[in-house]
Amino acid sequence: MPASPHVEKHFTSGETVRDVVIGMSDGLTVPFALAAGLSGAVAGTSIIVTAGLAEIAAGSIAMGLGGYLAARSDAEHYASERRREEREVIEKTEVEREEVREVFRAYGLAEETIAPVVAALEAKPKAWVDFMMRFELGLEEPDPKRALASALTIAIAYIVGGLVPLGPYLFLHEAPRALVVSVISTLLALLVFGFLKGRFTGAPPVRSALQTTLVGGLAAAAAFGLAKLFG
Amino acid sequence: MPASPHVEKHFTSGETVRDVVIGMSDGLTVPFALAAGLSGAVAGTSIIVTAGLAEIAAGSIAMGLGGYLAARSDAEHYASERRREEREVIEKTEVEREEVREVFRAYGLAEETIAPVVAALEAKPKAWVDFMMRFELGLEEPDPKRALASALTIAIAYIVGGLVPLGPYLFLHEAPRALVVSVISTLLALLVFGFLKGRFTGAPPVRSALQTTLVGGLAAAAAFGLAKLFG
Numbered sequence: 001m002p003a004s005p006h007v008e009k010h011f012t013s014g015e016t017v018r019d020v021v022i023g024m025s026d027g028l029t030v031p032f033a034l035a036a037g038l039s040g041a042v043a044g045t046s047i048i049v050t051a052g053l054a055e056i057a058a059g060s061i062a063m064g065l066g067g068y069l070a071a072r073s074d075a076e077h078y079a080s081e082r083r084r085e086e087r088e089v090i091e092k093t094e095v096e097r098e099e100v101r102e103v104f105r106a107y108g109l110a111e112e113t114i115a116p117v118v119a120a121l122e123a124k125p126k127a128w129v130d131f132m133m134r135f136e137l138g139l140e141e142p143d144p145k146r147a148l149a150s151a152l153t154i155a156i157a158y159i160v161g162g163l164v165p166l167g168p169y170l171f172l173h174e175a176p177r178a179l180v181v182s183v184i185s186t187l188l189a190l191l192v193f194g195f196l197k198g199r200f201t202g203a204p205p206v207r208s209a210l211q212t213t214l215v216g217g218l219a220a221a222a223a224f225g226l227a228k229l230f231g
Numbered sequence: 232m233p234a235s236p237h238v239e240k241h242f243t244s245g246e247t248v249r250d251v252v253i254g255m256s257d258g259l260t261v262p263f264a265l266a267a268g269l270s271g272a273v274a275g276t277s278i279i280v281t282a283g284l285a286e287i288a289a290g291s292i293a294m295g296l297g298g299y300l301a302a303r304s305d306a307e308h309y310a311s312e313r314r315r316e317e318r319e320v321i322e323k324t325e326v327e328r329e330e331v332r333e334v335f336r337a338y339g340l341a342e343e344t345i346a347p348v349v350a351a352l353e354a355k356p357k358a359w360v361d362f363m364m365r366f367e368l369g370l371e372e373p374d375p376k377r378a379l380a381s382a383l384t385i386a387i388a389y390i391v392g393g394l395v396p397l398g399p400y401l402f403l404h405e406a407p408r409a410l411v412v413s414v415i416s417t418l419l420a421l422l423v424f425g426f427l428k429g430r431f432t433g434a435p436p437v438r439s440a441l442q443t444t445l446v447g448g449l450a451a452a453a454a455f456g457l458a459k460l461f462g
Binding site for chain 1: 257272281290293300340351355362434446449
Protein backbone atom coordinates (compact mmCIF):
# COMPACT_ATOMS: atom_id res chain seq x y z
CA MET A 1 0.00 0.00 0.00
CA PRO A 2 1.95 3.02 -1.16
CA ALA A 3 1.33 5.87 1.23
CA SER A 4 2.30 9.40 0.33
CA PRO A 5 5.94 9.97 1.21
CA HIS A 6 6.60 11.68 4.49
CA VAL A 7 6.57 15.45 4.12
CA GLU A 8 8.39 17.66 6.60
CA LYS A 9 6.14 20.53 7.57
CA HIS A 10 6.90 24.17 8.17
CA PHE A 11 5.12 23.75 11.45
CA THR A 12 7.06 21.07 13.20
CA SER A 13 4.57 20.71 16.04
CA GLY A 14 1.62 19.73 13.99
CA GLU A 15 -1.57 21.03 12.61
CA THR A 16 -3.20 22.08 15.87
CA VAL A 17 -0.39 24.51 16.61
CA ARG A 18 -0.71 25.83 13.08
CA ASP A 19 -4.46 26.39 13.57
CA VAL A 20 -3.92 28.14 16.91
CA VAL A 21 -1.33 30.39 15.25
CA ILE A 22 -3.69 31.26 12.38
CA GLY A 23 -6.61 32.10 14.65
CA MET A 24 -4.68 33.89 17.37
CA SER A 25 -2.61 36.04 14.97
CA ASP A 26 -5.75 37.68 13.64
CA GLY A 27 -7.63 37.51 16.95
CA LEU A 28 -4.93 39.49 18.77
CA THR A 29 -4.54 41.96 15.90
CA VAL A 30 -7.91 42.99 14.44
CA PRO A 31 -10.04 43.38 17.61
CA PHE A 32 -7.05 45.17 19.17
CA ALA A 33 -6.89 47.63 16.30
CA LEU A 34 -10.67 48.11 16.25
CA ALA A 35 -10.83 48.85 19.99
CA ALA A 36 -7.85 51.20 19.76
CA GLY A 37 -9.39 52.93 16.76
CA LEU A 38 -12.73 53.47 18.49
CA SER A 39 -10.89 54.77 21.56
CA GLY A 40 -9.72 57.60 19.36
CA ALA A 41 -13.33 58.52 18.57
CA VAL A 42 -15.52 57.83 21.62
CA ALA A 43 -15.18 58.42 25.36
CA GLY A 44 -17.23 55.59 26.84
CA THR A 45 -16.31 51.93 26.60
CA SER A 46 -19.73 50.34 26.10
CA ILE A 47 -19.85 50.94 22.33
CA ILE A 48 -16.28 49.63 22.07
CA VAL A 49 -17.25 46.46 23.92
CA THR A 50 -20.26 46.01 21.62
CA ALA A 51 -18.18 46.57 18.48
CA GLY A 52 -15.39 44.36 19.79
CA LEU A 53 -17.72 41.46 20.59
CA ALA A 54 -19.43 41.85 17.22
CA GLU A 55 -16.03 41.77 15.52
CA ILE A 56 -14.90 38.73 17.46
CA ALA A 57 -18.11 36.89 16.59
CA ALA A 58 -17.81 37.84 12.93
CA GLY A 59 -14.09 37.16 12.65
CA SER A 60 -14.24 33.78 14.35
CA ILE A 61 -17.17 32.65 12.20
CA ALA A 62 -15.57 33.96 9.00
CA MET A 63 -12.25 32.27 9.75
CA GLY A 64 -13.63 29.07 11.30
CA LEU A 65 -16.59 28.37 9.01
CA GLY A 66 -14.74 29.81 6.00
CA GLY A 67 -11.78 27.57 6.76
CA TYR A 68 -14.03 24.55 7.23
CA LEU A 69 -15.73 25.02 3.89
CA ALA A 70 -12.38 25.66 2.16
CA ALA A 71 -10.98 22.43 3.64
CA ARG A 72 -14.02 20.51 2.42
CA SER A 73 -13.58 22.02 -1.05
CA ASP A 74 -9.92 20.96 -1.02
CA ALA A 75 -10.91 17.41 -0.13
CA GLU A 76 -13.45 17.35 -2.96
CA HIS A 77 -10.96 18.87 -5.37
CA TYR A 78 -8.46 16.16 -4.45
CA ALA A 79 -11.07 13.42 -4.91
CA SER A 80 -12.16 14.72 -8.31
CA GLU A 81 -8.58 15.14 -9.54
CA ARG A 82 -7.87 11.62 -8.34
CA ARG A 83 -10.82 10.21 -10.25
CA ARG A 84 -9.58 12.04 -13.35
CA GLU A 85 -6.11 10.57 -12.98
CA GLU A 86 -7.61 7.10 -12.42
CA ARG A 87 -9.49 7.44 -15.71
CA GLU A 88 -6.52 8.86 -17.55
CA VAL A 89 -4.05 6.10 -16.66
CA ILE A 90 -6.53 3.71 -18.30
CA GLU A 91 -7.85 5.81 -21.18
CA LYS A 92 -4.81 7.94 -22.05
CA THR A 93 -2.06 5.61 -20.93
CA GLU A 94 0.58 6.94 -23.33
CA VAL A 95 -0.11 10.58 -22.35
CA GLU A 96 0.29 9.67 -18.67
CA ARG A 97 3.47 7.69 -19.39
CA GLU A 98 4.87 10.78 -21.09
CA GLU A 99 3.90 12.90 -18.07
CA VAL A 100 5.91 10.59 -15.78
CA ARG A 101 8.86 10.87 -18.16
CA GLU A 102 8.55 14.68 -18.10
CA VAL A 103 8.73 14.70 -14.29
CA PHE A 104 12.06 12.87 -14.38
CA ARG A 105 13.47 14.62 -17.44
CA ALA A 106 13.21 17.85 -15.44
CA TYR A 107 15.89 16.36 -13.18
CA GLY A 108 18.15 15.46 -16.09
CA LEU A 109 17.50 11.70 -16.02
CA ALA A 110 18.24 9.74 -19.20
CA GLU A 111 15.48 7.89 -21.07
CA GLU A 112 16.97 4.47 -20.26
CA THR A 113 16.86 5.29 -16.52
CA ILE A 114 13.28 6.53 -16.76
CA ALA A 115 11.83 3.65 -18.78
CA PRO A 116 11.99 1.00 -16.00
CA VAL A 117 10.37 3.43 -13.54
CA VAL A 118 7.49 4.04 -15.96
CA ALA A 119 7.09 0.29 -16.48
CA ALA A 120 7.12 -0.37 -12.73
CA LEU A 121 4.46 2.29 -12.07
CA GLU A 122 2.34 0.97 -14.91
CA ALA A 123 2.32 -2.45 -13.26
CA LYS A 124 0.74 -0.93 -10.12
CA PRO A 125 -2.09 1.37 -11.22
CA LYS A 126 -2.93 2.56 -7.70
CA ALA A 127 0.69 3.50 -6.99
CA TRP A 128 0.81 5.17 -10.38
CA VAL A 129 -2.17 7.37 -9.53
CA ASP A 130 -0.62 8.15 -6.12
CA PHE A 131 2.56 9.15 -7.90
CA MET A 132 0.75 11.42 -10.38
CA MET A 133 -1.29 13.12 -7.64
CA ARG A 134 1.78 14.06 -5.70
CA PHE A 135 4.52 14.44 -8.29
CA GLU A 136 2.64 15.79 -11.28
CA LEU A 137 -0.18 17.74 -9.60
CA GLY A 138 1.60 18.49 -6.31
CA LEU A 139 -1.53 17.58 -4.32
CA GLU A 140 -1.49 16.06 -0.83
CA GLU A 141 -4.45 13.97 0.27
CA PRO A 142 -6.36 16.14 2.78
CA ASP A 143 -7.63 14.53 5.96
CA PRO A 144 -11.40 15.17 5.93
CA LYS A 145 -11.66 14.55 9.69
CA ARG A 146 -9.25 17.42 10.34
CA ALA A 147 -11.57 20.00 8.75
CA LEU A 148 -13.99 20.33 11.68
CA ALA A 149 -11.33 20.17 14.42
CA SER A 150 -9.29 22.70 12.49
CA ALA A 151 -12.24 25.09 12.10
CA LEU A 152 -13.08 24.93 15.81
CA THR A 153 -9.44 25.41 16.84
CA ILE A 154 -9.07 28.47 14.62
CA ALA A 155 -12.35 29.98 15.84
CA ILE A 156 -11.56 29.41 19.54
CA ALA A 157 -8.02 30.77 19.13
CA TYR A 158 -9.50 33.86 17.48
CA ILE A 159 -11.92 34.38 20.39
CA VAL A 160 -9.23 33.86 23.05
CA GLY A 161 -6.88 36.20 21.19
CA GLY A 162 -9.61 38.83 20.77
CA LEU A 163 -10.50 38.86 24.46
CA VAL A 164 -6.97 40.01 25.38
CA PRO A 165 -7.30 43.50 23.85
CA LEU A 166 -11.01 43.73 24.67
CA GLY A 167 -10.68 42.69 28.33
CA PRO A 168 -9.67 46.13 29.70
CA TYR A 169 -12.73 47.73 28.04
CA LEU A 170 -14.96 45.27 29.90
CA PHE A 171 -13.67 46.39 33.28
CA LEU A 172 -12.72 50.05 32.83
CA HIS A 173 -15.35 52.62 31.89
CA GLU A 174 -13.22 55.34 30.37
CA ALA A 175 -11.90 54.60 26.91
CA PRO A 176 -8.55 56.43 27.26
CA ARG A 177 -7.62 54.45 30.39
CA ALA A 178 -8.82 51.15 28.94
CA LEU A 179 -6.82 51.93 25.79
CA VAL A 180 -3.58 52.27 27.75
CA VAL A 181 -4.11 48.95 29.55
CA SER A 182 -5.21 47.28 26.30
CA VAL A 183 -2.19 48.53 24.33
CA ILE A 184 0.29 47.42 26.99
CA SER A 185 -1.25 44.00 27.57
CA THR A 186 -1.84 43.28 23.87
CA LEU A 187 1.64 44.34 22.77
CA LEU A 188 3.06 42.07 25.49
CA ALA A 189 0.77 39.25 24.35
CA LEU A 190 1.86 39.81 20.71
CA LEU A 191 5.53 39.66 21.74
CA VAL A 192 5.05 36.40 23.66
CA PHE A 193 2.81 34.92 20.98
CA GLY A 194 5.22 35.95 18.18
CA PHE A 195 8.14 34.45 20.09
CA LEU A 196 6.34 31.13 20.62
CA LYS A 197 5.15 31.17 17.00
CA GLY A 198 8.77 31.50 15.89
CA ARG A 199 9.79 28.62 18.14
CA PHE A 200 7.11 26.37 16.74
CA THR A 201 7.54 27.34 13.09
CA GLY A 202 11.33 27.32 13.04
CA ALA A 203 11.65 31.07 12.40
CA PRO A 204 14.08 33.07 14.55
CA PRO A 205 11.89 33.67 17.67
CA VAL A 206 13.04 37.20 18.49
CA ARG A 207 12.43 38.41 14.96
CA SER A 208 9.07 36.62 14.86
CA ALA A 209 8.14 38.36 18.14
CA LEU A 210 9.08 41.79 16.76
CA GLN A 211 7.33 41.23 13.41
CA THR A 212 4.12 40.02 15.01
CA THR A 213 4.10 43.00 17.37
CA LEU A 214 4.84 45.36 14.48
CA VAL A 215 1.85 44.13 12.45
CA GLY A 216 -0.50 44.44 15.44
CA GLY A 217 0.90 47.82 16.44
CA LEU A 218 0.71 49.26 12.94
CA ALA A 219 -2.83 48.00 12.43
CA ALA A 220 -3.89 49.55 15.73
CA ALA A 221 -2.10 52.85 15.00
CA ALA A 222 -3.68 53.09 11.53
CA ALA A 223 -7.14 52.33 12.92
CA PHE A 224 -6.66 54.90 15.70
CA GLY A 225 -5.50 57.57 13.24
CA LEU A 226 -8.33 56.91 10.81
CA ALA A 227 -10.93 56.95 13.57
CA LYS A 228 -9.54 60.24 14.95
CA LEU A 229 -9.81 61.67 11.44
CA PHE A 230 -13.39 60.55 10.76
CA GLY A 231 -14.73 60.09 14.29
CA MET B 232 18.90 23.25 -15.93
CA PRO B 233 16.23 21.23 -14.10
CA ALA B 234 13.29 23.45 -13.31
CA SER B 235 10.62 22.38 -10.86
CA PRO B 236 8.04 20.26 -12.66
CA HIS B 237 4.92 22.03 -13.71
CA VAL B 238 2.31 21.99 -10.97
CA GLU B 239 -1.38 22.38 -11.77
CA LYS B 240 -2.89 24.85 -9.34
CA HIS B 241 -6.23 24.82 -7.54
CA PHE B 242 -6.59 28.33 -8.82
CA THR B 243 -6.41 27.93 -12.53
CA SER B 244 -6.27 31.66 -13.20
CA GLY B 245 -3.16 32.44 -11.29
CA GLU B 246 -1.96 33.94 -8.11
CA THR B 247 -3.50 37.38 -8.51
CA VAL B 248 -6.99 35.92 -8.63
CA ARG B 249 -6.15 33.88 -5.57
CA ASP B 250 -5.01 37.00 -3.71
CA VAL B 251 -8.14 38.92 -4.71
CA VAL B 252 -10.26 36.01 -3.47
CA ILE B 253 -8.42 35.89 -0.13
CA GLY B 254 -8.73 39.61 0.50
CA MET B 255 -12.25 40.09 -0.77
CA SER B 256 -13.69 37.06 1.07
CA ASP B 257 -12.78 38.59 4.41
CA GLY B 258 -13.33 42.17 3.29
CA LEU B 259 -16.93 41.48 2.29
CA THR B 260 -17.60 39.41 5.41
CA VAL B 261 -16.08 40.98 8.53
CA PRO B 262 -16.84 44.71 7.99
CA PHE B 263 -20.33 43.60 6.87
CA ALA B 264 -20.87 41.71 10.10
CA LEU B 265 -19.40 44.49 12.22
CA ALA B 266 -21.64 47.14 10.65
CA ALA B 267 -24.69 44.89 10.94
CA GLY B 268 -23.80 44.13 14.55
CA LEU B 269 -23.46 47.77 15.50
CA SER B 270 -26.75 48.55 13.73
CA GLY B 271 -28.36 46.34 16.36
CA ALA B 272 -26.95 48.54 19.12
CA VAL B 273 -26.86 52.17 17.95
CA ALA B 274 -29.24 54.43 16.03
CA GLY B 275 -26.84 56.80 14.24
CA THR B 276 -24.45 55.78 11.50
CA SER B 277 -21.41 57.93 12.35
CA ILE B 278 -20.01 55.54 14.95
CA ILE B 279 -20.61 52.62 12.56
CA VAL B 280 -18.68 54.42 9.83
CA THR B 281 -15.84 55.09 12.28
CA ALA B 282 -15.76 51.49 13.47
CA GLY B 283 -16.07 50.18 9.91
CA LEU B 284 -13.19 52.30 8.61
CA ALA B 285 -11.06 51.35 11.62
CA GLU B 286 -11.82 47.68 10.95
CA ILE B 287 -11.02 47.97 7.24
CA ALA B 288 -7.70 49.69 8.04
CA ALA B 289 -6.84 47.07 10.65
CA GLY B 290 -7.96 44.09 8.59
CA SER B 291 -6.20 45.16 5.40
CA ILE B 292 -2.95 45.84 7.27
CA ALA B 293 -3.16 42.59 9.23
CA MET B 294 -3.85 40.55 6.09
CA GLY B 295 -1.55 42.45 3.73
CA LEU B 296 1.45 43.07 5.96
CA GLY B 297 0.95 39.78 7.80
CA GLY B 298 0.82 37.97 4.46
CA TYR B 299 3.90 39.80 3.21
CA LEU B 300 5.95 38.85 6.25
CA ALA B 301 4.70 35.25 6.08
CA ALA B 302 5.73 35.04 2.42
CA ARG B 303 9.17 36.39 3.26
CA SER B 304 9.49 33.81 6.03
CA ASP B 305 8.51 31.07 3.58
CA ALA B 306 11.20 32.22 1.17
CA GLU B 307 13.80 32.19 3.94
CA HIS B 308 12.62 28.80 5.14
CA TYR B 309 12.99 27.44 1.61
CA ALA B 310 16.49 28.93 1.26
CA SER B 311 17.66 27.52 4.60
CA GLU B 312 16.22 24.06 3.88
CA ARG B 313 17.90 24.16 0.49
CA ARG B 314 21.27 25.00 2.03
CA ARG B 315 20.80 22.11 4.44
CA GLU B 316 20.07 19.70 1.58
CA GLU B 317 23.07 21.01 -0.35
CA ARG B 318 25.27 20.22 2.65
CA GLU B 319 23.66 16.86 3.26
CA VAL B 320 24.10 15.47 -0.26
CA ILE B 321 27.84 16.09 0.25
CA GLU B 322 28.27 15.23 3.94
CA LYS B 323 25.65 12.53 4.43
CA THR B 324 25.53 11.12 0.93
CA GLU B 325 24.39 7.63 1.94
CA VAL B 326 21.59 8.98 4.14
CA GLU B 327 20.33 11.10 1.25
CA ARG B 328 20.61 8.17 -1.17
CA GLU B 329 18.46 6.16 1.21
CA GLU B 330 15.92 9.01 1.34
CA VAL B 331 15.60 8.91 -2.45
CA ARG B 332 15.09 5.15 -2.28
CA GLU B 333 12.39 5.62 0.38
CA VAL B 334 10.50 8.03 -1.87
CA PHE B 335 10.31 5.42 -4.61
CA ARG B 336 9.77 2.40 -2.34
CA ALA B 337 6.57 4.11 -1.21
CA TYR B 338 5.31 3.55 -4.77
CA GLY B 339 6.29 -0.11 -4.77
CA LEU B 340 9.33 0.21 -7.02
CA ALA B 341 11.94 -2.57 -6.86
CA GLU B 342 15.50 -1.86 -5.74
CA GLU B 343 16.93 -2.60 -9.19
CA THR B 344 14.63 0.02 -10.74
CA ILE B 345 15.54 2.59 -8.08
CA ALA B 346 19.32 2.17 -8.16
CA PRO B 347 19.90 3.76 -11.60
CA VAL B 348 17.72 6.74 -10.62
CA VAL B 349 19.78 7.29 -7.48
CA ALA B 350 22.99 7.04 -9.49
CA ALA B 351 21.70 9.50 -12.10
CA LEU B 352 20.68 12.06 -9.45
CA GLU B 353 24.01 11.64 -7.69
CA ALA B 354 25.78 12.59 -10.93
CA LYS B 355 23.93 15.94 -10.97
CA PRO B 356 24.07 17.44 -7.47
CA LYS B 357 21.94 20.48 -8.31
CA ALA B 358 19.19 18.30 -9.80
CA TRP B 359 19.48 16.03 -6.78
CA VAL B 360 18.89 18.94 -4.39
CA ASP B 361 15.96 20.11 -6.57
CA PHE B 362 14.54 16.61 -6.34
CA MET B 363 14.91 16.42 -2.54
CA MET B 364 13.33 19.84 -2.03
CA ARG B 365 10.26 18.90 -3.94
CA PHE B 366 9.85 15.16 -3.47
CA GLU B 367 11.19 14.62 0.03
CA LEU B 368 10.32 17.94 1.69
CA GLY B 369 7.35 18.87 -0.51
CA LEU B 370 8.57 22.47 -0.78
CA GLU B 371 8.04 24.68 -3.83
CA GLU B 372 10.46 27.51 -4.45
CA PRO B 373 8.58 30.71 -3.52
CA ASP B 374 8.89 33.71 -5.79
CA PRO B 375 10.22 36.52 -3.55
CA LYS B 376 9.04 39.19 -5.99
CA ARG B 377 5.45 37.96 -5.58
CA ALA B 378 5.39 38.77 -1.86
CA LEU B 379 4.93 42.53 -2.17
CA ALA B 380 2.48 42.38 -5.10
CA SER B 381 0.54 39.69 -3.27
CA ALA B 382 0.36 41.74 -0.06
CA LEU B 383 -0.88 44.83 -1.90
CA THR B 384 -3.45 42.84 -3.90
CA ILE B 385 -4.85 41.24 -0.74
CA ALA B 386 -4.98 44.56 1.12
CA ILE B 387 -6.67 46.42 -1.76
CA ALA B 388 -9.18 43.59 -2.29
CA TYR B 389 -10.00 43.74 1.43
CA ILE B 390 -10.59 47.49 1.25
CA VAL B 391 -12.74 47.25 -1.89
CA GLY B 392 -14.71 44.39 -0.35
CA GLY B 393 -15.17 46.27 2.93
CA LEU B 394 -16.52 49.40 1.23
CA VAL B 395 -19.47 47.44 -0.18
CA PRO B 396 -21.17 46.83 3.20
CA LEU B 397 -19.98 50.15 4.61
CA GLY B 398 -21.10 52.29 1.67
CA PRO B 399 -24.76 52.63 2.70
CA TYR B 400 -23.73 53.88 6.16
CA LEU B 401 -21.70 56.66 4.51
CA PHE B 402 -24.77 58.03 2.71
CA LEU B 403 -27.69 57.19 4.97
CA HIS B 404 -27.91 58.63 8.46
CA GLU B 405 -30.24 56.17 10.16
CA ALA B 406 -28.66 52.86 11.04
CA PRO B 407 -31.79 50.68 10.48
CA ARG B 408 -32.25 51.99 6.90
CA ALA B 409 -28.54 51.75 6.11
CA LEU B 410 -28.58 48.20 7.49
CA VAL B 411 -31.31 47.12 5.05
CA VAL B 412 -29.43 48.54 2.06
CA SER B 413 -26.14 47.12 3.33
CA VAL B 414 -27.59 43.63 3.86
CA ILE B 415 -29.18 43.51 0.40
CA SER B 416 -26.18 44.86 -1.48
CA THR B 417 -23.63 42.79 0.45
CA LEU B 418 -25.56 39.54 0.14
CA LEU B 419 -25.83 40.18 -3.61
CA ALA B 420 -22.11 40.97 -3.77
CA LEU B 421 -21.33 37.77 -1.83
CA LEU B 422 -23.47 35.73 -4.25
CA VAL B 423 -21.71 37.20 -7.30
CA PHE B 424 -18.27 36.98 -5.69
CA GLY B 425 -18.87 33.38 -4.54
CA PHE B 426 -20.06 32.42 -8.01
CA LEU B 427 -16.98 33.93 -9.69
CA LYS B 428 -14.74 32.40 -7.02
CA GLY B 429 -16.19 28.98 -7.87
CA ARG B 430 -15.62 29.59 -11.57
CA PHE B 431 -11.99 30.52 -10.99
CA THR B 432 -11.20 27.81 -8.45
CA GLY B 433 -12.97 24.98 -10.23
CA ALA B 434 -15.61 24.50 -7.51
CA PRO B 435 -19.28 24.24 -8.57
CA PRO B 436 -20.13 27.97 -8.93
CA VAL B 437 -23.68 27.84 -7.57
CA ARG B 438 -22.63 26.00 -4.45
CA SER B 439 -19.67 28.33 -4.01
CA ALA B 440 -22.05 31.31 -4.28
CA LEU B 441 -24.38 29.86 -1.64
CA GLN B 442 -21.56 28.89 0.74
CA THR B 443 -19.88 32.29 0.52
CA THR B 444 -23.20 34.02 1.17
CA LEU B 445 -23.93 31.67 4.06
CA VAL B 446 -20.64 32.46 5.81
CA GLY B 447 -21.15 36.21 5.42
CA GLY B 448 -24.80 36.03 6.45
CA LEU B 449 -24.13 33.88 9.51
CA ALA B 450 -21.26 36.11 10.64
CA ALA B 451 -23.47 39.18 10.28
CA ALA B 452 -26.41 37.53 12.06
CA ALA B 453 -24.21 36.41 14.96
CA ALA B 454 -22.65 39.86 15.29
CA PHE B 455 -26.10 41.48 15.17
CA GLY B 456 -27.48 39.11 17.82
CA LEU B 457 -24.49 39.57 20.12
CA ALA B 458 -24.58 43.34 19.79
CA LYS B 459 -28.33 43.39 20.55
CA LEU B 460 -27.63 41.33 23.65
CA PHE B 461 -24.76 43.45 24.98
CA GLY B 462 -25.43 46.80 23.30
